Amino acid sequence: MNATNLFQPILANLDFEQGTIDNCEQMIVRRLSDLQGYFQDDEAAQAMLEDDPVLYRVYPMKSCGEETGLLVGTSVLEPGCVGNEYFMTKGHSHLLEEAPEVYFTLSGEGMILTETADGDTVAQKMEKGTIHYIPGKWAHRTINTGAVPLIFFAVWPANAGHNYGAIKNKGFATLVVKGEDGPELIKNLNYS
Numbered sequence: 001m002n003a004t005n006l007f008q009p010i011l012a013n014l015d016f017e018q019g020t021i022d023n024c025e026q027m028i029v030r031r032l033s034d035l036q037g038y039f040q041d042d043e044a045a046q047a048m049l050e051d052d053p054v055l056y057r058v059y060p061m062k063s064c065g066e067e068t069g070l071l072v073g074t075s076v077l078e079p080g081c082v083g084n085e086y087f088m089t090k091g092h093s094h095l096l097e098e099a100p101e102v103y104f105t106l107s108g109e110g111m112i113l114t115e116t117a118d119g120d121t122v123a124q125k126m127e128k129g130t131i132h133y134i135p136g137k138w139a140h141r142t143i144n145t146g147a148v149p150l151i152f153f154a155v156w157p158a159n160a161g162h163n164y165g166a167i168k169n170k171g172f173a174t175l176v177v178k179g180e181d182g183p184e185l186i187k188n189l190n191y192s
């Protein structure tokens with residue numbers, strides 16, 4: 001078969017320190033202003049908006065265009081808090097509900113919250129070397145509970161798509177907050 005009729009293999013390099021991928025489609029930057037309404041302590045969030053810190057960046061590796069293939073990307077989630085809530089990603093489920101995903105933690109410390117539509121939560125600690133298999137239908141969010149960037153590598157189906165609406169509206173049933181002795185999981189009283 002003629003190789004020119006096939007999707008072409010792609011090569012990229014991952015910088016393990018920075019979490020960047022050089023052959024990157026288009027870096028996504030999420031600042032605090034992109035997550036308005038996501039944190040419980042709105043007063044604290046408003047006060048931080050002047051600086052509008054970067055919460056995370058996503059580096060999607062260039063795709064070969066295979067629609068039923070896989071997408072690959074890294075996420076770099078900065079350390080910090082809004083009130084007592086750690087910096088976190090928006091969180092989403094996949095538009096193609098049954099689409100799963102794998103996260104592989106490269107560095108830093110954090111949590112991955114996976115949650116069903118009914119609010120059943122599974123929280124796992126993320127640290128260098130942990131692999132997280134997220135089955136289809138589970139919404140997922142990552143939280144940086146450490147003092148350095150949380151960097152992880154992700155692989156998901158190219159046709160998965162992202163559904164942010166449900167999480168934006170109702171949040172996650174569980175929150176990860178900074179307690180006296182470190183991260184604590186608490187019930188989200190505003191969860192609807």
Ligand code: PAN
Nearest residue numbers: 058073075089090091092154156
């Ligand atoms: C990840 C996430 C990334 C950013 O690549 O998209 O960590 O999180 P949000 O998309 O929730 O802002 C992934 O889960 N892709 O499917």
Ligand code: ZN
Nearest residue numbers: 092101140156
């Ligand atoms: Zn995902």
